[in-house]
Amino acid sequence: MRPFEYVRAADAASAAAAVASVPGAKFLAGGSNLVDLMKEDVERPTRVVDIRQLPLRQIQRTRAGLSLGALATNTETANHPVIRENYPLLTQAIVAGASGQLRNMATNGGNLLQRTRCNYFYDTATPCNKREPGTGCGAREGLNKIHAVLGWSEACVATYPGDMANALYALDANVRVHTTDGRERLIPIADFHRLPGDTPQRDNNLEHGELILAIELPVSAAEFARNSHYLKVRDRTSYAFAMVSVAAALQLDGGTIRQARVVLGSVAHKPWRSAEAEAELVGRRATEDTFRQAAAAALRDARPLAHNAYKVELGQRSVVRALMRAAKLA
Ligand SMILES: Cc1cc2nc3c(=O)[nH]c(=O)nc-3n(C[C@H](O)[C@H](O)[C@H](O)COP(=O)(O)OP(=O)(O)OC[C@H]3O[C@@H](n4cnc5c(N)ncnc54)[C@H](O)[C@@H]3O)c2cc1C
Ligand code: SF4
Structure with missing residues (x-):
């Protein structure tokens, strides 16, 4: 693993600023994806901003529905009585993922942002436009059993591998984000992730330094x-x-x-x-x-x-x- 600067953020604003001010900086939540990728030399952050102590763990009712803190773990979310009762699709999707130990570490924000499992993305000896833009796509003419059949481009045929997000798309969730200029914005989940197009290095529509605060489920989704x-x-x-x-x-x-x-x-x-x-x-x-x-x-x-x-x-x-x-x- 390459050396990096470790920073502990005191609040959402300083966390966002600490990432926004350094091009190679990354937030650290449960670490179950980021740290793996750092060990494989796929992710090379120069600064890691630890957000685990921020007060973003609550799961609470709001006027609009239910707010799931970005730092609530997948286990806490799946087991929450209101979610089991009103949004059982989300519980099912979360518990279908990974293992009990991983779900205890994985956070809701980190889960949304997990990266593809394309083997070429993980293998730094092969070309990959997502890892190193402009180098080509090893999977396009390579072993592509696990890859996309819809919406792919010549630049990238990778899939988004997660489970929780599929349920969030069905439930019309919104993602509440702290912007780098100190505001908050809501991103409808349908607009959160991206198709690869010519820029497969961008998985989603977050700007560098934007911090996920919560995922919000509308009341109406409980009708399902x-x-x-x-x-x-x-x-x-x-x-x-x-x-x-x-x-x-x-x-x-x-x-x-x-x-x-x-x-x-x-x-x-x-x-x-x-x-x-x-x-x-x-x-x-x-x-x-x-x-x-x-x-x-x-x-x-x-x-x-x-x-x-x-x-x-x-x-x-x-x-x-x-x-x-x-x-x-x-
Ligand atoms: C062996 C294995 C099997 C797995 N199987 C499955 C599976 O079957 N289904 C499935 O869905 N997942 C699976 N996973 C993936 C796992 O769910 C993710 O690793 C986990 O959800 C990531 O959450 P985290 O909190 O650990 O994120 P981290 O690793 O800490 O972060 C991931 C990314 O999100 C960013 N980030 C984290 N929090 C925020 C925030 N609040 N705002 C902005 N950016 C943020 C980080 O900078 C990083 O880029 C598996 C993982 C492993 C290792
Ligand atoms: S499919 Fe995407 S992630 Fe996989 S090698 Fe091609 S560009 Fe890289």
């Missing part, structure tokens, strides 16, 4: 509590990232779908909310046939790479199964 399901398909049942995952949520009126959310994970550079699938669902009867049509719509624009065509059929089957479980038909 009765009919939601998080499905994660992976090589082994624990301690593995998804090949494909689906966050599915429905609002049913009798057997008719009033509102629907379908978000696919590990198929694109960001959680992939499928407007096409949702349009196939709204106003229709909740049946397996309807769900099959939605699944076909979700993957219609897929462009598989040499080694990941399996994700197209797996993605469709996963959408159907997640919707069947959400509707309590399976």
